[in-house]
Amino acid sequence: MSVLRNIVMIMGVIAALMVGGVGAASAQTQVEPAAGAQAVVEEDAVDAAAACPARLTAKMCKLYKAMLSKSTSGKYKWDSIGCYRQDSLPYHPEGRACDLVYGKIGKKATGDNLADGNKMKNWLVKNHAKYKLDHVIWQGRIYSARTNWSTSGRPQSCSGVTDCHRDHVHVAVQR
Numbered sequence: 001m002s003v004l005r006n007i008v009m010i011m012g013v014i015a016a017l018m019v020g021g022v023g024a025a026s027a028q029t030q031v032e033p034a035a036g037a038q039a040v041v042e043e044d045a046v047d048a049a050a051a052c053p054a055r056l057t058a059k060m061c062k063l064y065k066a067m068l069s070k071s072t073s074g075k076y077k078w079d080s081i082g083c084y085r086q087d088s089l090p091y092h093p094e095g096r097a098c099d100l101v102y103g104k105i106g107k108k109a110t111g112d113n114l115a116d117g118n119k120m121k122n123w124l125v126k127n128h129a130k131y132k133l134d135h136v137i138w139q140g141r142i143y144s145a146r147t148n149w150s151t152s153g154r155p156q157s158c159s160g161v162t163d164c165h166r167d168h169v170h171v172a173v174q175r
């Protein structure tokens with residue numbers, strides 16, 4: 001009888017601890033509703049950003065997703081991509097530019113890589129207004145409002161495969 005009572009008491013204590021624990025946790029959440037609400041917003045932001053490379057602006061992230069859907073459809077396929085990074089120009093450090101590598105960095109794109117890069121460049125130029133592009137660079141030519149988004153662009157002043165964008169399509173969006 002006394003053993004049973006002890007067990008009942010112990011179970012009661014455990015139940016009380018469990019309820020207390022849960023109660024304490026939910027009370028803590030409720031004590032700071034502002035912090036809780038903020039955490040939810042941050043979670044959403046993290047989830048939305050998770051689909052894009054780190055530190056992209058909303059415009060660049062939207063473009064990235066569109067480019068990715070093009071890429072995964074089997075066309076326009078890039079081999080690697082780099083977006084946010086330090087640079088002397090503001091585009092990459094501001095998270096509003098990506099480099100789509102066709103083949104390997106430092107190696108001039110040829111064959112399918114060149115064809116895929118051309119397709120992506122053409123798609124970007126065609127959709128510049130929709131995605132609020134600032135400029136596109138590929139194969140030593142710059143495409144932007146300066147040349148009314150002409151499909152022939154203008155020549156880039158550059159030297160070397162990577163500097164002249166012969167291995168990657170560079171695309172930047174407006175602020």
Ligand SMILES: [Zn+2]
Pocket residue numbers: 092097098099170171
């Ligand atoms: Zn770039």
